[in-house]
Amino acid sequence: MKTTFALVIALCATLGCNAQTLDDVGKIVIGFHVPETSSRETQELKDYLSNKVSHWIAQAGYSSNGISPLYLYPDISIDSEDVAEGGMKNVYVITGTLFLKIVQNERNVVFSSVSLPFRDSSTKKITAIKNGIGNLQYNKILPLLDEAKEKILKYYESEKNTIFAKAELMCRRGEYEGAIAHLMSIPSCLTSIHQEALEKADEILNMKVKAYNDSILILANSYLANHDARSSLDVLSSYQDATETQNAAYRQVLTKAEKLVTAAELTAAKEKRQRYLDQKEREHHQWAVEDEERRHRMDMDNQQMAYNRAALAANERLTSQRIASNERLTSQRINAIKTIAANYYQNNQSRTVIVKHQY
Numbered sequence: 001m002k003t004t005f006a007l008v009i010a011l012c013a014t015l016g017c018n019a020q021t022l023d024d025v026g027k028i029v030i031g032f033h034v035p036e037t038s039s040r041e042t043q044e045l046k047d048y049l050s051n052k053v054s055h056w057i058a059q060a061g062y063s064s065n066g067i068s069p070l071y072l073y074p075d076i077s078i079d080s081e082d083v084a085e086g087g088m089k090n091v092y093v094i095t096g097t098l099f100l101k102i103v104q105n106e107r108n109v110v111f112s113s114v115s116l117p118f119r120d121s122s123t124k125k126i127t128a129i130k131n132g133i134g135n136l137q138y139n140k141i142l143p144l145l146d147e148a149k150e151k152i153l154k155y156y157e158s159e160k161n162t163i164f165a166k167a168e169l170m171c172r173r174g175e176y177e178g179a180i181a182h183l184m185s186i187p188s189c190l191t192s193i194h195q196e197a198l199e200k201a202d203e204i205l206n207m208k209v210k211a212y213n214d215s216i217l218i219l220a221n222s223y224l225a226n227h228d229a230r231s232s233l234d235v236l237s238s239y240q241d242a243t244e245t246q247n248a249a250y251r252q253v254l255t256k257a258e259k260l261v262t263a264a265e266l267t268a269a270k271e272k273r274q275r276y277l278d279q280k281e282r283e284h285h286q287w288a289v290e291d292e293e294r295r296h297r298m299d300m301d302n303q304q305m306a307y308n309r310a311a312l313a314a315n316e317r318l319t320s321q322r323i324a325s326n327e328r329l330t331s332q333r334i335n336a337i338k339t340i341a342a343n344y345y346q347n348n349q350s351r352t353v354i355v356k357h358q359y
Contacts, residue, residue, distance in 0.1 A: 022335070022338055022339060022342045024063035024065040024066060024342065024345075025066070025184050025338040025341045025342050026184065026187060026188035026194065026338070027061065027062055027063040027066075027187065027188070028062045028063070028068075028070075028149070028152055028153075028187045028189075029062070029063050029064065029065065029066035029067065029068035029070065029185065030057055030062055030063075030064060030068065030070050030071070030072050030102060031064060031068055031070065031071045031072070032049075032050045032053055032054060032064060032071065032072050032074075033071040033072070033073055033105070034046045034049070034073070034074060035073060038073075038074070038075045038076075039075055039076050039077065039078075041076040041078060041096075041126065041129055042074055042075050042076045044126055045076065045126070045129065045130055045133070048130055048133075049074050049133070052133065052134070053072055053074065053100070053141075056138055056141045057072070057145075059138055060141075060142065060145050062145065065342075065345055065346075066181075066184075066185060066341075066345050067181060067182060067185040067345065068185060069104055069105050069106050070102060070103070070104060070105070070111070070152060070155075071102070071103050071105050072100060072101070072102050072103075073100070073101050073102075073103055074098060074099070074100055075098075075099045076096060076097075076098055076099075076129060076133075077096055077097045077099065078094060078095075078096045078129070079095045079096050079097060079117075080094075080095040080096075081093075081094055081095075081125065082094075084121075089123040090123065091121050091122070091123055092121060092122060092123070092124065092125045092128045093119075093120075093121045093128070094119065094120060094121065094125060094128040094129050094132060095117075095118075095119045096117070096118055096119075096129060096132065097115050097116065097117050097118070098115070098116040098117075098118060098133055098136065099113070099114075099115050099116075100113065100114050100115075100116065100141065100144055101113035101114075101144075102144065102145075102148045102152075104155060111147070111148040111151045111152060111155075112143075112144050112145075112146075112147035112148035112151070113144065114140070114141065114143055114144040116133075116136050116140050116141075118132030118133055118135065118136060119132055120132035120135065152187075153187065153189070153190060156186055156187060156190060156193070157190065157193065160186070160193055160196075163182055163183065163185065163186060163197075164183070164196075164197075164200065166179075166182055167179040167180070167182045167183045167200065167201075167204070170182065171204050171207065174211070176204055176205070176207060176208035176211070176340075177208075177340050177341075177343070177344045178344055178348070179201075179204050180201045180204055180205065180337060180340045180341055180344070181340070181341040181344035181345060181348075183197040183198075183200055183201045183204075183341075184197065184198075184201065184337065184338065184341035198329055198334060198337060199329065201337045201341075202329055202333065202337065205336070205337060205340070206242075206243075209240055209242050210242060210243070210246060212240065213239060213240055213242050213246050213250070214246075216235055216236065216238060216239050216250075217239075217246075217249055217250060217253055219235050220232040220233075220235045220236050220253050220257065221253060223235065223257075224253070224256055224257060224260075227260075229256075229257045229258075229259075229260035229261045229265075230261055230265050230269070232253070232256075232257040233254075233257045233258070233261065233265070233266075233269035233272075234269070234272070236250065236253065236254055236257065236273075237269065237272045237273040237276050238276065
């Protein structure tokens with residue numbers, strides 16, 4: 001099967017890529033959720049806690065962007081509240097505990113938990129609590145993530161067939177982007193399973209391409225039936241290189257259309273097609289440049305991160321290299337699959353866990 005990278009670029013461009021989430025694809029995703037039963041202080045500081053916790057999660061090499069049944073639940077408990085006179089305003093001295101737990105939401109299974117004591121003061125009670133939590137160090141959350149990681153990976157191993165079945169169902173409904181996104185929710189550190197997911201995603205991407213090209217050929221043929229060869233050529237200019245069978249059908253329609261237009265119209269149509277292909281090539285080049293810049297930023301981040309972030313990233317790169325050695329899955333093809341997944345997460349926030357980092 002022959003499928004060019006230009007094909008992939010064209011399809012991904014329709015989704016409006018958010019490059020900030022591309023590197024999150026393949027990481028363990030832990031969402032953030034504040035239950036209605038949590039304390040009043042937790043509810044008031046919901047947004048602050050979301051940004052604080054998601055920053056911690058990112059530092060540890062995980063992600064808060066994507067599809068996941070895993071959530072981090074926070075809850076603030078106030079242990080003592082003292083009020084001291086402070087001149088014009090009283091000063092609140094707050095002692096409390098931030099409880100965090102990682103939960104597999106569908107079954108309400110707790111994978112790990114930790115309690116983080118804090119103490120601080122301010123002229124406002126809620127500010128004192130916020131300051132106390134803000135002073136908590138990143139390494140305090142590490143036991144929570146360490147304890148959960150092995151259980152999370154075992155969970156994905158046990159749910160492999162369910163994830164693949166859901167992707168298959170979405171694919172049959174024509175929901176190709178969603179199917180790919182669900183497959184890419186499997187962490188890349190599960191090398192063997194993640195590679196299976198990539199290969200399945202590659203098959204689904206080919207199905208998406210075929211459906212796209214089928215629509216092009218149907219429309220082009222309808223124009224020909226109405227004796228509008230020029231419009232047929234315009235439509236065919238967006239055709240993407242695919243299977244030999246589909247390419248043969250494309251050439252057949254193209255030949256018919258070319259015979260029915262003037263020399264000038266044919267020249268214009270060929271020039272339009274070439275401009276289209278040149279644009280795809282420029283996008284291809286730009287993608288490669290941006291991908292290299294992202295890799296450089298990741299390497300720079302890894303040097304500054306605590307908790308073995310560099311080792312985790314190295315393992316992810318090794319996984320990608322191992323997968324990319326497969327002739328059918330070049331690094332460009334893998335990036336295309338990741339882009340579709342990343343944009344699905346971004347464009348379907350009501351069905352996915354998305355936390356914008358504003359820490």
